[in-house]
Amino acid sequence: MRIGVIGAGAAGLTAAYRLTQSGHRVTVYEANPYVGGRTHSEHFGPGHHLDTGAGWLTSAYTSTLALFDELGERERLQPMRASAPAELLVEGKVYLGTGLPRTPAGEHIVPADERERLRNWLRWLEGYPPLGYRTFNDQENAEAHLAPVSPAATRYLFGPMFEGLFAPLSEQSAEFLRSWIAASRAQYFQVHEGMDAPWKRVASHLDVRLNARVEMIRQGGTRMEVVANSMGTEFDGIVAAVPPPAGNRFVTRAIEPRWVAQLDYEQIRYSGQCRLYLAMPGDAPARLHRRALPMGLIASVEWQSGGQGAWGKCPGGWQWALICGNQAYSTHLADLPDDEVAGHLWTEAAKLVPGLPPLKSWNVRHVVRWEQAVPTMAPGHFTRMAAYQRRPPLVFAGDWTHQACIEGAVRSGEAAAEAFGPG
Template sequence: MAAEAQHIAVIGAGWAGCTAAVELTQAGHQVTLFEASRQLGGRARRVDINEIALDNGQHILLGAYSQTLQMMRKVGIDPASAMLRLPLQMCYPADSGGMTFTAPRLPAPLHLLFALWRARGLERQDKLALARFSSAARWMGWQLHDDCSVSTLLERFDQTDRLIRLMWRPLCIAALNTRPEHASAQVFLAVLRDSLGARRRASDMLLPRLDLSSLFPQRAAAFIEERGGNVESGCSIRQLRRNGEQWQLQGNDANLDFDAVVIATPPETAATLLDGSADASLLATLRSFEYEPITTCYLQYASDTRLPRPFFALLDDPENAGKNVGNTAAWGQFVFDRGQLDPTQAGLLAVVISASSAAIQAGHEELAKAVAAQLAATFKQPQLAAPSWTKVISEKRATFACTPGLVRPANDSGLDKLMLAGDYTASDYPATLESAVRSGKLAARELLAQLR
């Protein structure tokens, strides 16, 4: 027997909140989605700069993001047209001192073996170390008895300095937004398990052609409204409290009662909302997270500026930056040619700097100059040192610091008909779009079970 339709509030219209709202709406409930800002998407959203729709951070999705791709299809987004699908690759610009590693369209694990065999820029001992690590991780089932740092894990498996610098370090920083010496090896292995250790398409890299708000959140909002729900942007919820059998939301102008609630905000905001309702241990866990920023530097050049590939890895070596770009720190880790994703953005490059606390200390203007100098030196094109305009966007709390043994709360808050959703909830994944979507689906599923 179907459950009677309930009035459910979802607080926070990031990817987790939008997912939970869609799932609850599809189950036949009356959902109101609240978002404090005007733009949907949370920490993966569109921003408008110089009349151009950009993102607050350039993203790469993986073919392994099965739940994210499923949710896109559910709300009417075709991933095949919305994103550029590329084979797994770690390619540095020619003559930059990096490597070229590209997986062909072959069944797993042949695609990795062939990519390793023909990789350029790696010595024989590097390739043997990579093969040894991959084989051992598979034999271990991608599991550790005791978590440790990624650096410790790589040391245990005798990974070469060059392989760490060119592959493992940038992959760790990109996936976990935490530097290897502080990052959880178990979470890193989980990412490798679902990409390198799975079928070939799981390791594909997906580059959004649409801005991040259009890629899912806006279509999710339309899905909800078309089925009788409500989306309230620019509406901040300050506090929650029990009101008999219901939950009362204290908002901008009024107090509203709902049968059930999903809190899909950052953890510190969730703690504020639950102060006075949740037990002390949950509040302490929500307030215990440390955070890492992600910074994206956009640089506009002449419209005929085009990179040989849609994206490249860059040598991120601030300590030895003088060897790479004169006297300027080389901070960028990946550069994307936005014109190859959206023809209206021809000549626009996006440089991503994960775990960017040190990079942003000198200010946005100095960082943009450093990144432009890095591009000019790396690609050996002096004109790249002088873009027509730049814009640095730094999401200061982009992700939690994904450290070994980190305690993450369950979706079930322990309070009746109140769930938590977000990429920080209990999972073996780091803070990614996929973990946010998975959390939103799980929160909705557990709430539906309570409502039945």
């Protein structure tokens, strides 16, 4: 069969690669001038890059690791060094802890009478398989689920952690919280040359059209037509591997009446994310990882000396800082020019981290913006996804159909390819 794949992120590239292996003829359409989607890395010079989206993989990513093995990409992975101790700023007081919130250090913030319940819950989660499609308690929101466990942990640990990158706990499925925390017990890896390197390798085996934004898809009988850059091409099937807010432009109820309604496709939301990366020669006076709690405008500030950085790689003898706006502040900054975004993020970060060098003193100043950073797995989301049967000619893939991570995207791509059977 001839199959068009829309989106060259981890989901679309995995789908296209597996479809090609099954004997289909595949064309991938990608709106950007590069592949990788939210695994994109910015390269500033030799041995210096920033993973602008996903920064790590874990040993729980079995499908991703198997794919990298097949491609000979596994050797690019390097275990992530232990992160600097997190300094948590809670109502004016700084708490120090590594591996929050799973270790007793993280529990300093939790009053004694809540600690045992929190420990029991974390212990119970150790037996909880991550990254699946469980629907147990999926209708409940994460805040309600946590309330009997520990109000302080909800307010000071999980709330800010989830609100920073995702959405408030009250808008997230309890299942998402459990499965995310369960996944955090794995071994973490970075990709030596940048998170997008393996995806460039996958793409090198495929027919990928860059700068090809799909504007419309049309259905005529069993044939589908993809229109990109005003050119139409016919296919036997389509994999739509884009976040629904982008797909809403071309996946309509007329095209896919059943699943658009049942999956709540038009309502699926993604949080936004704005970050500022700074780097310059010199040693940082301290390794610092601060999270502003309870939630301020800034989700986290890291300021460290070079070497292997948390979100990529910075040369030895350099220092770097990464300032992440929380999702609400990121949305607020979204329409401003880069210079203004940098100014706002630096100003807020400097209030939390005294001594942060002035903005103009950094050699590298790079603003990262993600309009669609991570999907909101709202209550009921996993129940809807568990019901989804991928049926050609139009099949959805992407992190939103599985889990908000690379492994979720890869598994969704493999499931999409499987739905088409052998070519």
